[in-house]
Amino acid sequence: MKRILALILATLMVTCLFAGCSKEDNSDDLKYVKDKGTMVVGITLFAPMNYKDANGDLIGFETEFAKAVCEKLGVKAEFKEINWDSKEVDLSSKNIDCIWNGMTITEERKANMSISVPYMKNKQVMVVKKENAEKYAQSVEGAKISAEAGSAGEDLANTDEFLKKGEYLSADSMATALTNVHAGNADVAVVDYVTSIGSIGEGTDFADLVVVAGKEFSPEEYGIAFRKGSNMTEEVNKIIAELMADGTMDKIAAKYKLTEQLIKG
Amino acid sequence: MGINPTAGQIFKALLEGFWVNLEVFAVTLALAIPLGFIISFGSMSKFRPLRCWDKSDSQILRIISKFAPIKLVTRTFVWIIRGTPLMLQLFVVYYGPGLLFQTPFRSPMTAVLIAFVINYAAYFSEIFRGGIEGISKGQYEACQVLGMTKSQTFFKVVLMQVVKRTIPPMSNEIITLVKDTSLARVVSGVTEILHGAYNYTRMGLIWPLFSTGLFFLAFNGILTLLFGYIEKKLDYYKG
Numbered sequence: 479m480k481r482i483l484a485l486i487l488a489t490l491m492v493t494c495l496f497a498g499c500s501k502e503d504n505s506d507d508l509k510y511v512k513d514k515g516t517m518v519v520g521i522t523l524f525a526p527m528n529y530k531d532a533n534g535d536l537i538g539f540e541t542e543f544a545k546a547v548c549e550k551l552g553v554k555a556e557f558k559e560i561n562w563d564s565k566e567v568d569l570s571s572k573n574i575d576c577i578w579n580g581m582t583i584t585e586e587r588k589a590n591m592s593i594s595v596p597y598m599k600n601k602q603v604m605v606v607k608k609e610n611a612e613k614y615a616q617s618v619e620g621a622k623i624s625a626e627a628g629s630a631g632e633d634l635a636n637t638d639e640f641l642k643k644g645e646y647l648s649a650d651s652m653a654t655a656l657t658n659v660h661a662g663n664a665d666v667a668v669v670d671y672v673t674s675i676g677s678i679g680e681g682t683d684f685a686d687l688v689v690v691a692g693k694e695f696s697p698e699e700y701g702i703a704f705r706k707g708s709n710m711t712e713e714v715n716k717i718i719a720e721l722m723a724d725g726t727m728d729k730i731a732a733k734y735k736l737t738e739q740l741i742k743g
Numbered sequence: 744m745g746i747n748p749t750a751g752q753i754f755k756a757l758l759e760g761f762w763v764n765l766e767v768f769a770v771t772l773a774l775a776i777p778l779g780f781i782i783s784f785g786s787m788s789k790f791r792p793l794r795c796w797d798k799s800d801s802q803i804l805r806i807i808s809k810f811a812p813i814k815l816v817t818r819t820f821v822w823i824i825r826g827t828p829l830m831l832q833l834f835v836v837y838y839g840p841g842l843l844f845q846t847p848f849r850s851p852m853t854a855v856l857i858a859f860v861i862n863y864a865a866y867f868s869e870i871f872r873g874g875i876e877g878i879s880k881g882q883y884e885a886c887q888v889l890g891m892t893k894s895q896t897f898f899k900v901v902l903m904q905v906v907k908r909t910i911p912p913m914s915n916e917i918i919t920l921v922k923d924t925s926l927a928r929v930v931s932g933v934t935e936i937l938h939g940a941y942n943y944t945r946m947g948l949i950w951p952l953f954s955t956g957l958f959f960l961a962f963n964g965i966l967t968l969l970f971g972y973i974e975k976k977l978d979y980y981k982g
Contacts, residue, residue, distance in 0.1 A: 650929065
């Protein structure tokens with residue numbers, strides 16, 4: 479009996495704790511972050527957004543972008559790896575102060591968090607050998623189409639009116655899908671533009687591969703997520719506009735081959 | 744498959760995947776055994792085109808006279824195949840022709856079967872070589888006395904003894920083959936059982952991955968009984 483009582487009490491206490499959390503006022507988040515002097519940035523590692531270079535140092539488009547914004551805010555950026563599936567909990571429990579990791583803006587996320595202006599667009603694209611680009615821009619009938627199992631690309635290859643005319647070949651990663659096209663085992667790879675653009679073209683082993691121009695699927699936009707009701711969002715939006723205007727964003731994006739993906743003003 | 748597949752649907756999908764494993768298993772076994780015999784003959788070949796220098800006064804010529812090209816080729820082949828991972832060989836067979844000669848494999852399954860047959864033939868050849876070389880010289884001499892030809896000696900006297908002697912090491916290899924078939928998934932488009940199970944882990948279901956073990960365990964159980972039966976049947980002669 480005592481144990482059951484203890485369990486009920488514990489459950490009640492935890493519930494109160496969570497209830498307390500959700501009701502917490504985030505309207506002066508800016509002051510909270512400025513007072514402690516660091517902004518904890520929640521990331522997961524993936525190129526070209528946040529990843530480690532040969533020396534083990536964190537680099538990437540989002541890494542440099544976050545540092546530039548923090549510099550203007552007058553705080554230090556501290557990067558913290560999170561579990562993507564529990565990012566909302568990390569954010570509301572103040573383990574992190576923002577999610578800054580090529581996060582796609584969705585209605586659901588907008589309802590649960592405060593999201594910055596979109597700063598970058600992404601899309602799913604077809605990657606083919608240079609000489610086949612024109613042919614497959616017309617039709618992929620009879621072509622073999624490879625995509626990573628479980629990815630948005632796989633979905634498209636099987637459901638999209640244009641793409642499902644080809645024969646689907648499942649690959650275990652994006653790199654395998656690209657290798658299939660490079661070696662000729664498949665004709666088209668359907669991949670995420672932002673994550674794949676760094677691995678094809680000049681200077682890579684996939685120098686013979688190009689993105690088919692004018693064929694884009696499931697366009698999406700990236701934003702930074704702050705706690706719901708946070709006043710950080712407004713401040714950061716202002717800084718993003720400044721960085722876009724003074725060319726800082728262009729410089730960072732060019733470094734990671736993402737210039738065309740920036741959303742300016 | 745719906746959003747939340749039932750256990751029955753999952754087992755059916757896994758069984759379909761396991762069918763691919765069984766295909767790889769059956770074809771590999773059927774083709775690798777004859778190929779293994781051919782390779783083992785190569786490894787035992789005594790063909791020496793320069794044997795005329797055997798009794799030469801020059802030591803260098805005597806060393807050169809030991810040169811046996813067929814044996815050298817097959818033993819190098821066995822060294823390469825046994826010395827590199829099967830997974831790497833799968834990549835080389837699948838991507839190699841496309842990357843080197845612009846004639847890519849369009850059928851992933853063909854590439855998988857070629858890689859498996861070559862790999863297992865190399866292992867089998869060494870088992871067969873052991874079996875054949877283990878037959879005592881006296882038996883060959885007896886056959887010669889009886890006036891049997893070389894092929895008669897091999898098929899009527901040697902072969903059945905080799906089969907009997909190599910059953911235990913072969914059953915080892917064959918059981919390993921059953922499990923190795925799951926490596927076929929590294930070639931894009933080969934949807935064997937683990938490939939299917941990993942698809943479920945992406946949907947947040949881990950138990951299908953672990954339950955794949957049951958399929959392998961059941962099939963290897965049947966094989967174990969079968970080998971036990973064959974060994975018993977061949978036990979009429981103690982040599």
